[in-house]
Amino acid sequence: xxxxxxxxxxxxxxxxxxxxxxxLTVNAGEVHAIMGPNGSGKSTLANVLAGxxxxxxxxxxxxxxxxxxxxxxxEERARAGIFLAFQYPIEIPGVTNAHFLKTALNAVRKxxxxxxxxxxxxxxxxxxxxxxxxxxxxxxxxxxxxxxSGGEKKRNEILQMAMxxxxxxxxxxxxxxxxxxxxxxxxxxxxALRSPDRAFxxxxxxxRLLDYIEPDFVHVLSGGKILTSGDKELAKxxxxxxxxxxxxxxxxxxxx
Amino acid sequence: MTETxxxxxxxxxxxxxxxxxxxxxxxxxxxxxxxDIVRLISAKKNEPPFxxxxxxxxxxxxxxxxxxxxxxxxxxxxxxNDIYYYSAPKQKAKPKSLDEVDPEIRETFNKLGISLAEQExxxxxxxxxxxxxxxxxxxxxxxxxxxxxxxxxxxxxxxEHPDLVxxxxxxxVPYSDNYFATLNSAVFxxxxxxxxxxxxxxxxxxxxxxxxxxxxxGQFERTLIVADEGSYVSYLEGCTAPMRDENQLHAAxxxxxxxxxxxxxxxxxxxxxxxxxxxxxxxxxxxxxxxxCAGENSKISWTQVETGSAITWKYPSCILQGDNSxxxxxxxxxxxxxxxxxxxxxxxxxxxxxxxxxVSKGISAGHGQNTYRGLVKINKGAEGARNYSQxxxxxxxxxxxAHTFPYIEIKNSSAQMEHEATTSKIGEDQLFYCKQRGISxxxxxxxxxNGFCKQVFKELPMEFAxxxxxxxxxxxxxxxx
Numbered sequence: 001x002x003x004x005x006x007x008x009x010x011x012x013x014x015x016x017x018x019x020x021x022x023x024l025t026v027n028a029g030e031v032h033a034i035m036g037p038n039g040s041g042k043s044t045l046a047n048v049l050a051g052x053x054x055x056x057x058x059x060x061x062x063x064x065x066x067x068x069x070x071x072x073x074x075e076e077r078a079r080a081g082i083f084l085a086f087q088y089p090i091e092i093p094g095v096t097n098a099h100f101l102k103t104a105l106n107a108v109r110k111x112x113x114x115x116x117x118x119x120x121x122x123x124x125x126x127x128x129x130x131x132x133x134x135x136x137x138x139x140x141x142x143x144x145x146x147x148x149s150g151g152e153k154k155r156n157e158i159l160q161m162a163m164x165x166x167x168x169x170x171x172x173x174x175x176x177x178x179x180x181x182x183x184x185x186x187x188x189x190x191x192a193l194r195s196p197d198r199a200f201x202x203x204x205x206x207x208r209l210l211d212y213i214e215p216d217f218v219h220v221l222s223g224g225k226i227l228t229s230g231d232k233e234l235a236k237x238x239x240x241x242x243x244x245x246x247x248x249x250x251x252x253x254x255x256x
Numbered sequence: 257m258t259e260t261x262x263x264x265x266x267x268x269x270x271x272x273x274x275x276x277x278x279x280x281x282x283x284x285x286x287x288x289x290x291x292d293i294v295r296l297i298s299a300k301k302n303e304p305p306f307x308x309x310x311x312x313x314x315x316x317x318x319x320x321x322x323x324x325x326x327x328x329x330x331x332x333x334x335x336x337n338d339i340y341y342y343s344a345p346k347q348k349a350k351p352k353s354l355d356e357v358d359p360e361i362r363e364t365f366n367k368l369g370i371s372l373a374e375q376e377x378x379x380x381x382x383x384x385x386x387x388x389x390x391x392x393x394x395x396x397x398x399x400x401x402x403x404x405x406x407x408x409x410x411x412x413x414x415x416e417h418p419d420l421v422x423x424x425x426x427x428x429v430p431y432s433d434n435y436f437a438t439l440n441s442a443v444f445x446x447x448x449x450x451x452x453x454x455x456x457x458x459x460x461x462x463x464x465x466x467x468x469x470x471x472x473x474g475q476f477e478r479t480l481i482v483a484d485e486g487s488y489v490s491y492l493e494g495c496t497a498p499m500r501d502e503n504q505l506h507a508a509x510x511x512x513x514x515x516x517x518x519x520x521x522x523x524x525x526x527x528x529x530x531x532x533x534x535x536x537x538x539x540x541x542x543x544x545x546x547x548x549c550a551g552e553n554s555k556i557s558w559t560q561v562e563t564g565s566a567i568t569w570k571y572p573s574c575i576l577q578g579d580n581s582x583x584x585x586x587x588x589x590x591x592x593x594x595x596x597x598x599x600x601x602x603x604x605x606x607x608x609x610x611x612x613x614x615v616s617k618g619i620s621a622g623h624g625q626n627t628y629r630g631l632v633k634i635n636k637g638a639e640g641a642r643n644y645s646q647x648x649x650x651x652x653x654x655x656x657x658a659h660t661f662p663y664i665e666i667k668n669s670s671a672q673m674e675h676e677a678t679t680s681k682i683g684e685d686q687l688f689y690c691k692q693r694g695i696s697x698x699x700x701x702x703x704x705x706n707g708f709c710k711q712v713f714k715e716l717p718m719e720f721a722x723x724x725x726x727x728x729x730x731x732x733x734x735x736x737x
Contacts, residue, residue, distance in 0.1 A: 050692055053684060078694040090689040094707030103703065104693035111694065143707070160693060 001066050003028045003168060003199050004049075009060035011048045017058070018044045020224035028167070029196040033210055033235060034203050036221035037243045042203040043087060045221070046172045049201075050084040051077050064168070079111035081167030085157040085174050091145040097156070098140040101126060101163055108164050129162040133189045151182035158189040169193070169200045175209035187212030207239040288337040291315060294442050297342045301411050304418055314431035314441030321435050328627040328659060329567050329596040331540060334505055341443045341476075400458075406451040407462055410478050413449035420451055424482050428511040428548045428575070436507040437544040440476045444509070447478040452487040452518075461717050463492035477508040483518035485551060490521040492720060506565075508543045516551025516578065521559070523716050524572075525724055527731075528564035530595050533622075538566025538595070545572035549581035549607075557584040558601065559715040561724045563731040566595060571629065573602035576610035576638075583612040586712040588724075590731050591624025591656070600630035600661075605641040605671070614645040617709050620656035621732055627659040634671040642672045649679040650708050652701075652732070702729040 004026040011019040018041045026032055036042050048055045049062065051074040062069040069077065092100065106116040117125065127137055133155045145153050154174055161169055171190070175183055190200065190213050202213060210218070210232060218234040219226045222243065228234070285296050294315045298308040323334075400407055406417060414421050431441040452458055483489055493510075506528070512520050522545075531538025541564075547556035558572035574583025585601035603612035618626035632643045649658035658679055666673070682704055690700035706713070706725050713721045 052688055074688060074691040075694055075696055078692050084692050086689065090683070090685050092686055092689070092704060092707055094710035095703050100690075100693070100703070103699060104690075104695050107696065107699070108694040164693065
C-alpha cells in the first residue's frame with residue numbers, strides 16, 4: 001500500500017481554482033521533488049495535504065496509509081505523521097522553543113501510544129538532534145522563531161521534524177532565503193532523516209536544493225497540474241532550459 | 257466557565273434559601289444609606305470617635321459628588337439606597353463534604369489545581385476546628401509578631417493600633433478622592449492592615465488566605481499597608497478560584513505607604529463572578545488602589561491579573577514623591593463574553609530621578625471590551641524622571657474590542673518617556689502552526705496567550721504565577737473556534 005495517494009485532486013483558495021487535477025503516488029522511503037514556476041500551485045498542494053483552512057478541496061481524493069486523509073483535522077494529520085516545514089515559519093512571542101517542542105512532541109507521542117517524555121529525557125533528545133543541525137542549545141530558551149534569521153528559522157523547522165519523527169515530510173520552499181552554508185546544514189539534516197519508513201515531498205523552485213538532497217522522482221507542476229515527471233535528470237534539464245521548456249511542450253500529465 | 261458560575265450561583269442561592277433567613281434578620285441593618293446607617297456601622301464595630309468622624313466627613317462629602325461617567329464602560333444606574341451597607345457574617349447551610357458540592361465546580365477546582373483543603377474552605381464545607389489554614393495562619397501570626405510585623409483585619413487595627421491607623425488612613429487616598437472611594441470611606445466593612453517595622457524584611461508572602469476571618473469582608477473592603485524605612489513586604493490579594501458574591505457593587509480601597517528605602521510588592525488575582533454568557537449579572541468591581549513612595553529610594557510594584565467581574569474599573573497608581581523612587585505596574589486583563597474592563601495606572605512623578613514602568617496586556621474575547629487608560633505625569637520638580645510604557649492588546653474573534661487611552665503630562669523638560677503599543681489578533685497562522693505540530697487547538701490558544709502575558713506573569717510570586725496561567729486557560733475556554 002502506498003503511503004500517500006493523490007487522485008485527481010482539485011482545490012481552490014477563495015474563488016480561485018489552483019489545483020486542477022493532481023495525481024501523485026508516494027511510497028515509503030521515496031523522495032519526490034515538486035518543481036514549477038511561481039504560482040503553479042506547489043505550496044497550495046503542500047498546504048492542502050497539511051489541512052490548512054481556506055484551502056478548499058472541491059473534488060478528488062487523498063489516501064494516507066489507505067485512509068481518507070481529508071477527513072482528518074490538522075492536528076490529527078500531524079499526529080498521524082504528516083509534517084509540514086513552513087516556507088515562512090511563524091513567530092510565537094513569549095513561548096520558548098523548548099516548551100513548544102516538548103508540548104508538540106508529547107502530543108504526538110501520546111497519540112502513538114508512547115510514554116510522554118519528562119524534562120530530562122526531552123532535553124537529552126533535543127540536544128542530540130540540535131547537534132545534527134549545528135544549533136546552539138541557547139535556541140531552546142528563545143521565543144519560537146522570535147527574532148530568528150531566515151536560516152535559523154529553517155533549521156528550526158528541520159529540528160522540529162527530527163523531533164516529531166514523521167512518516168511524511170512536506171518541505172515547502174525550505175531552500176528559499178538560505179545561504180549556501182545554511183542550505184548544506186539543512187540538507188544534511190534532511191538526509192540524516194531519510195529512511196525506508198519515511199518519505200519526503202520537497203516543494204522547490206530551484207534545482208540547487210536537489211544537489212544536496214537527491215530525489216528519486218521529480219515532477220513539474222504548472223497551472224495546477226503535473227505536466228511531466230521523471231528522475232533527477234529532469235531537474236537538471238529544467239535548470240538548463242527553464243520552465244518554458246516543459247510548459248511549452250504538449251502538456252501531458254504523467255503519473256509515477 | 258459560565259456554566260460553572262451558574263452552577264455556583266445555584267448552590268449559593270440554595271444556601272440563601274435554607275440557612276440565611278432565620279438567623280440573619282437581627283444582624284442586618286436596614287437597606288439604604290444615611291448618617292444613621294454610618295453611625296450604626298461604626299457603633300457595631302465599637303470604633304473610636306476619630307473613625308466615626310472620618311466616616312461622617314466622607315459621607316457628607318459623598319452627598320455632594322456625582323457618579324463619574326467618563327470611563328469606557330456601560331452599566332445600568334446603581335440605586336445606592338437599595339443596598340445593605342452592613343450585615344454580619346452569613347450563616348450558611350454548609351455541605352457536609354466535598355461529595356455534596358456540584359461536580360462542575362469541583363472540575364474547575366481540579367483544573368486550577370486547588371488542593372482539597374482549599375476546596376473545602378472555598379465551598380464552605382463544614383470542617384473540624386483544627387482546620388489547616390486556621391492553624392497555619394495562627395502559627396504564622398505568632399512568628400510575624402516576634403518580628404514586630406502587624407498583620408490583622410482592619411477592624412482589629414482600628415481598635416488595637418489606632419495611632420497607626422489615624423496617621424496613615426486617607427494619607428494616600430483621601431476620603432474626598434473619588435465617588436467610589438468616598439463611599440467606601442463612609443461605609444467600609446473590613447479589610448486588611450499591615451505594618452512592617454523599620455529594617456524588617458517580611459519573611460513570607462502575606463496573603464488574605466492566612467488572615468483570620470478572611471471570608472465575608474464584604475463589598476466595601478479597605479486595605480492599608482505601611483512599610484517603614486528599609487523594610488520589604490510582598491502581599492497577595494485574591495484567589496484564583498471562582499468567587500461568587502451576592503453583592504453586585506464592590507468598591508474597595510487599597511492604600512500603600514512606602515517610607516525611605518522600603519519596598520512593597522502587591523499582587524492581585526481577581527476572579528469574581530463575571531456574569532453569564534449573555535452578560536446578565538456579575539460583579540461591578542470599582543476599586544481605588546494607590547501607593548505612595550513617600551521616602552527616598554522607595555519602590556512600589558503592582559501586579560494584577562484580572563479575569564473576573566462583569567465590569568472592572570481600577571487604576572493601581574503610584575505617587576513617586578521620594579527622590580529616586582520607583583513605581584511599577586504589570587497588568588493582565590481578560591474580558592470574555594460581555595465583560596468590560598477599563599483599567600490602567602497613574603504614575604505621578606514628583607521627586608527627582610523617579611522611574612516608572614508600565615506593562616499592560618489586554619486580552620479580549622467574545623463580546624469583551626478592554627480599555628487601557630493610563631496617566632504618566634511628570635511634575636515640575638521631577639528632574640531626570642523616566643517612564644517606560646508598553647500596552648499590548650490581543651483580540652480573539654471579531655466581536656470584541658481593545659481601546660488604549662494613554663495620557664501624558666510633562667512639566668519638566670528633562671523627562672525621558674518611551675511608549676510602545678501593539679494590537680494583534682491570535683493569528684490563524686499561529687494556530688495552524690501549532691496544530692500542524694500536533695498540538696490541540698485548546699493547548700495552542702493557552703500557549704499563545706500565556707506567551708503574550710509572560711512579562712507580567714514573571715512578576716508574580718511563583719505559585720501564584722502557575723495558578724494565574726491555569727486561570728487564564730479556564731477563563732478563555734472555548735473562545736476560539
